[in-house]
Amino acid sequence: MELNRRHLLRLMGAAGAGASGLGALAACSSPTQGPPLESGHAALSLWTHDPGYATFFTDAASDEALVGGSNWTYSVEVTSLAPPDVIARLVSQAVAQRPLPDLAGLEIGQFPRMMGSDIAENLLHDLTPLTEPFGDRLLKTQPYTIDGKVYALESDNSVSVMYYRADLFEELGIPEDVETWEELLDIGAQVAADTGQAIGMVSDGDNTAIVQGFTQMLLQRGGGLYDADGNLTLLSDEAVEVLELMAEGVSTGAFLSLADPYGSATAAALKGGGLTATVMPNWYKVYGLEANVPDQAGLWRARNIPRFAGGGSVSSTMGGTAFGVVKDQVLTDAALDFLERCYLTPEGQLARYHAGAYLPTLADLYETPEFQNITDPYLGDQRIFEVYSVAAEELPVYYQGAGLVVLRDTIGGPILRALKGEIGAEEALTEGVSAYERQVPEQ
Structure with a gap:
């Protein structure tokens, strides 16, 4: 689908690229590298602004509780970028038909830059088939939804x-x-x-x-x-x-x-x-x-x-980072499997909490013993999920434009x-x- 060239120029300007970077390309899509890898070792590339996510995904790649039984074995190579640069570079690299990551961390306040000109649709895999079975029990999908399709999965409900x-x-x-x-x-x-x-x-x-x-x-x-x-x-x-x-x-x-x-x-x-x-x-x-x-x-x-x-x-919410999978690449299917295991399973959500105190996005987990029994020493050994569970149940919907x-x-x-x-x-x-x-x- 063709993109608005003025919008692309504006985004590329934020990345320091010039109009010549557009060349003759009118569509923003990931470069085709060959047929999808259906099994074997998947050396995933990941862009993120937060070292906490870098550590989590790197460790998760070898965590048998998360990736055991997968068709792929994983390793993760991380590139650190500032939040605005993740999106600017995604666009500029796609327009120039240069390599893109398999997974991209999209800070919530930056994601609206992908909501116009079909940028998300052209760059990111539609995750709706993964999210639909959970219905409204999967929290905070709305900020990353465009025309009814979910393009990224939130890492932390950021419950206020x-x-x-x-x-x-x-x-x-x-x-x-x-x-x-x-x-x-x-x-x-x-x-x-x-x-x-x-x-x-x-x-x-x-x-x-x-x-x-x-x-x-x-x-x-x-x-x-x-x-x-x-x-x-x-x-x-x-x-x-x-x-x-x-x-x-x-x-x-x-x-x-x-x-x-x-x-x-x-x-x-x-x-x-x-x-x-x-x-x-x-x-x-x-x-x-x-x-x-x-x-x-x-x-x-x-x-x-x-x-x-x-x-x-x-309850309320502020901030957040979601991860999307870049579409039409050799490792897209492997990246989807890896993200699903890390973000849409109880094991993955519990591992995320223990890795960086990222709150689960699956609402039902707030009432399980694994979370209810957690005490927080900084908060006087308070059973903090007694508070978070009420907040998650009343978490307001947040739409972006x-x-x-x-x-x-x-x-x-x-x-x-x-x-x-x-x-x-x-x-x-x-x-x-x-x-x-x-x-x-x-x-």
Whole structure:
């Protein structure tokens, strides 16, 4: 299928390639290397931005519990690339008919760049035959779905929970079971006035961080950026309500406004007890809490997020990385078998959790003893899947659209101004959407 040349040029520009790289090629597809390998040794190539995935897949290739009985034996050669470069290089290599990987790690915020101009359809194998038997018990397929077809499998549900300092909550008289955001915000405002300590944070850094934080709360409330068809749905009562609540939290001091959830200012707030709680995905425990305040092991706990009084979930999601299989290559069938074993079997999901704390995407596994019996030393030996299982059951659906990269740039600034109290929430969202619609044609 023919691709939009302007879109390809834009993607290739991000990879540093010029228009000459297109040559006479109009279609974006993987080079044909010969007939598929039906058995034997499969030396798979994998592109990813995260060394954790590199380690997992490399180890999985020789794990008999995962690959035993396969028609293939496996080895994995990893190429490390920045998240945007994975997609840019996939496109440029395909257009130039140069070698492509067998497996590609696609960061969730970058995947929308593959949703236009039939790029995913031309480059990636349709995984729907693998996912359909699981129905809605296979979580988080929607961000990687185009026209009803799934092109990548999520590695980690990135389930958002509320992490909180149990000792500080007790000291400040904050109940651990506050039911609604509105109630917690009132408590947080009083705590901030009395002690200067905050019960949450919002980002005032770059557009990506700003929009991610807002989207996390919007999904929890029951809203979203796009619908299943890729149409923008941002202008909604839920979006206005969420942004108003976030702005109120900043104005009262209940929420700290921080540029980077992993940066020095956040680390200082955690170390000094100025930030007593935060809503973030499961991976933040490792990359945010344990990395910045390892000495606070045993003091932190996790709970499900307070609901909004107007409705929604006790759960949300933010971030993620999915793996797709490049189509029409010698090792495509072998890569499909390997990915299925690693991502769609109980053994593979348990191995992923123990390798990097990646939460299972098969919903039924959350209630099994293998996961329910896991205790987390950093969280005071809490049986953490008692929290994650509730969150997974209420995990909101997250749809993406091809224009998401533009949307982040157009709404990030207005959202930040609303958080600072410079403009109202509805005005901010309307301004951002208007700018978006001038740049992205209607679906």
